Amino acid sequence: MVQGLIGSRMQSEQSSAVADGVLARLGSWDALARMPVDRIAHELKGVRFPNQSAKRVHNVLGAIVARKGKVDLTHLERCDTPTAIAWLESLPGVGRKIAAQVVNTSTLDRAALVLDTHHLRILARLGLIGPKDSTAKAYDGIMPLLPPSWDAATIDEHHQLMKALGRAICRPAKPLCPECPALSLCPTGQARTGPEETRT
Template sequence: MLRAPEDRRAPEWSLVQGLIGSRMPSEASSAVADRVLAENGSWDAVAALPLEDLVTALKGVRFPNQSAKRVHGVLGAIRERVGTVDLSLLESMDTSEAVAWIEALPGAGRKIAAQVVNTTTLDQPALVLDTHHLRILARLGLIAAGEDTAKAYDALMPQLPPEWDAATIDEHHMLMKDLGREICTPKNPKCPECPALSLCPTGQSRT
């Protein structure tokens, strides 16, 4: 389950992949990000595309118009702040500073910011909270149902074991995502099969 070092992508790639991946399997949005980068040669070239061409380039995502606007806005904002689509400046920042820098970009929320910091070559400890993870945490009683991602992140990060590095947090996220997809589903969760049943008041009430 651990992400191999060679599977850690550039933060710019992860940023775009996150922006276009709404309600899509990560494998599908990753394939689109790979294709768009290969067809254009660089993220600066993608940023320079007219919006209508970017919509066409993002064929295959669920919301191409919305995704194109988000990518166009975020890449453009990076170019304005840095001069080019390059996030290497984040390497010199601590985790909270890097997360805040990304989150300040238009359309890049806490989940995407944490993803860029944690899962890429930046290799910093930041907890990625997707809808599966948030649902499980709410059923466990660790956060309120419908909790804002940023508030949940701020509440949970200090509770993680201090020895957890970026790779451990990344593995935890992937395990939680699998649990949410296969067992702790939005409707009709398979509570008797859940490995966390002894910790889950919601599951115990259902069984």
């Protein structure tokens, strides 16, 4: 969760490294929760927006402590996935992306699709979601389309592949549509390339 809260406009590997470093130095998330915002910002050196991230971390960890007495999410193990996501989204500043990330890539190991900006862009270009759909609306529309056999690891692999596709080929500007492996499925790419390139 902390990695998600501090990862705005950063590679996930970088924000994960910062979060891991904080935990290694402090020994627990409760220690971070007890710090004032300016101290948290100092601990988060290396993130793109340390002051903004510090406020988010302070608010979220504080809310968890207020509800549970400490930074502890183990009660989510007893919840079904929609209930766990709803509880996480009730925390200040936690949206569907972070909630799904916590549920999918933590020890909860649940089937929950993490949708970042790359993934949302690709889905919109494929015509599977609207271009202005929120992350929550996109999630609610796409999750039922995933094969029932996909477990948490498969869904996370799908997310990583979509993110890689968005970075390398289906870019925000000047996408490389002729090189895209999904061109035959993509009306946006077909409109950009024309019928001849789509057939190849």
